[in-house]
Amino acid sequence: MDKKTVINILNEIGLLLELQGENPFKIRAYYNAARALETLDEDIEILVKNNKLKEVKGIGEAINKKITELITTGRLEYYENLKASIPEGLVEMLKIPGLGPKKIKTLYDKLDIKTVGELEYACLENRLVELPGFGEKTQKKILEGIKFVKRFSNQHLFSEAYSEANLLKQYLLKTGLVIRCEIAGSIRRKKEIVKDIDILATTDNPQKLMESFVEYEKTKDVIVRGDTKTSITLGSGINADLRVVKDEEYPYALHHFTGSKEHNTTMRHRAKRMGIKMNEYGLFKGDTLIKCQDEEEIFRKLNLSYIPPEIRENMGEIEAAEKGEIPVLVEQKDIKGVFYVHTNYSDGANTLTEMVNGARELGYKYIGITDHSKSARYAHGLKEEDILRQFDEIDRLNEKYSDIKILKGIESDILKDGSLDYEEDLLKKFDFVIASVHSNFKMSKEEMTERIIKAVKSKYTKILGHVTGRLLLSRDGYDLDVYRVIDACVEYDKIIEMNSNPHRLDIDWRYSQLPRSKDDGL
Known part of the structure; x- marks a missing residue:
């Protein structure tokens, strides 16, 4: 069993125990053990085999035994029994934005709600309004959350x-x-x-x-x-x-089943104009198969340069391939450093030194430290004294390491009025500032757009973070005019972050397909 599966099971046990209303210390022990494994470099199977797992900080004797059972047998009786004791629908409810284990337990205990369907019906019947800790606003949010979950079911x-x-x-x-x-x-x-x-x-x-x-x-x-x-x-x-498929059909089938449907349709129309029939079985001139060994050859037969799968969305890639203007895609080897890094000064899991050494191991030439600013109290945002203490540590590390440059940054909240989260005297001490929205999401489109543009105009803002604020499968982005924000970033020469957290992937790559000239600054 691989480490990721063990981590998922430990986290799920923590959630199941929360749904049971178990002792908070017991719950925390499972979450802590999962976090400990996430930062573990050693092979978990070797640690179990040598009885060394219990030496890992954050893993106690009881959980060590459970992980050992998982690794050696491929199953965990405690987990299976725990899972069987809790209605499956309660776990499904955890997918509803804003509905946590405590509230789900209340719904189960007080109203005997065991499924998302029962919860939706109870909301429509107004049964949550008088429930302690709920009320009319919470009930409305839960209904909206259920609609969101339905929209993204099976994704x-x-x-x-x-x-x-x-x-x-x-x-x-x-x-x-x-x-x-x-x-x-x-x-x-x-x-x-x-x-x-x-x-x-x-x-x-x-x-x-x-x-x-x-x-x-x-x-x-x-x-x-x-x-x-x-x-x-x-x-x-x-x-x-x-x-x-048959081996001789493989290149054509791979192109066809990679998609997208829209890309395939346009490709077929192009082939038809050339007197060629194109489908998952091959390219045909009349009844004669045009033999191709791979996808690259398929594109060549249609007078196109190769189109990487990542951009086969019928968004101008075929026209670009016709002109030989397919862009070179960024690869891991192209990344020389990162600017958006949290440490345990705020809500990160690792120390500043650990993050710097991790970047060095990846061969990065620079790393920008950007913990949360003071308004992000939920993430232990940094007060001025914390920042100065971090600056001292960065100075010491810069003196110690000559193979990497450590930059002093901050992820500053964009406040409701569009201002940044610190006074000017402190902001000017940073090497760079990332400005991001973390609160007051429910503003009108015009208000949110103006708020972000005001932050973009600040002379201290260098980077605009996660532009739309979306959390994939969890939260839609806030309502704003993305194109106006992009135009403002171009006008004021600001960097737009491409957040690679798999839950964000923000800004969406499709916004890069704007009909702009190459020299307009984007």
């Missing part, structure tokens, strides 16, 4: 889906049954939210490969089973499809 963050898909792909490769195998669909296109996993493979033994597919250790249910397509549901709740 998953790219980071989670990609991790599952890659593990499944590696499993199939290890069977020795596949000739070629690749992840397709929206995961291959790296969409921020995906519905399911698509894997395409070629094999000399389709029946045996499908048998191996359904026998995958994470398979929860088999939806449909056949020689060319089999669908399963994984334990994480995401569906996975395996399609088997």
Whole structure:
């Protein structure tokens, strides 16, 4: 069992215990153990084998035994019994924004609500209004949250889906049954939210490969089973499809099942204008197959430069490929440093020194430390004395290390009136300031737009953080005119952050497809 699965189970135990109203210290122990494993560099299986896991700070004797049981047997009886004792619908309710374990327990204890459907009905019947700790406003927010959850049901963050898909792909490769195998669909296109996993493979033994597919250790249910397509549901709740095609059809099928549908439609129309029929089985001139060894050759046959999967969304990429103007995509090796870093001075898990050393191990040339500002009390925002103490530590580390530059930054809250979170005398001491909205989300579109533009105009703002404030599958972005904000950033020469937290991925990449000239500053 891999470390990520163990961490997920520990966190889930913590949540289940909260739903039971268990002792807070016991609950915290599971969350602390999960956090300890997240920062663990050693191989968890080796630590368990050598009985060294209990030496890890944050893991007590009782939890050590449970992790050992998980690693050695692949299951945990305590977890299974705990899960069985709590109605499954209560866990589903945790997906509703603003509804935590304590409130869910109250709903269960007082109104015997066990499912999202029962909760929605209770809200419509006005039954939550008199409940302690609720009221009319809370009831309205819960109803809005239920609508949000319904909108994104059966959808998953790219980071989670990609991790599952890659593990499944590696499993199939290890069977020795596949000739070629690749992840397709929206995961291959790296969409921020995906519905399911698509894997395409070629094999000399389709029946045996499908048998191996359904026998995958994470398979929860088999939806449909056949020689060319089999669908399963994984334990994480995401569906996975395996399609088997003939090896000579593989390049065409990979392009087709990667999508998007809109991209494929435009490609077919282009092929048709050239007298070519295009589908998942091949390119055909009349009845004759135009042989292609890979996707690159398919694009060449249609007089196009290669289009990477990430931009196959029918947003001008085919026209760009026709002109040979496909952009070079950023890769991990291109990243020389990071500017947006929290430490345990505010709500980060690691010390400043640990973050700097982590950046050095990645070969970064610079790192910008940007803890939360004072108004972010929920995140232990920094007071002036904390900032000065952090400045001293940064100075010492800059003297110690010559291979990396450590910059003094702050993530300053954009206050309701658009001003930044510190006085001018302090703001001017930072190397740079990231300005971000963290409160007062429910402003009108005009008010929110003006608020952010005012912050952009500040001479101390260097970077605008997570522009729309969205939390994928949890919260829509605030209502604002994104294009006006982008124009303001161009006018005042400010950097727009591309937040890579898998829950944000903000600003959305599609805003980069604006009809602008190359020299307008964007």
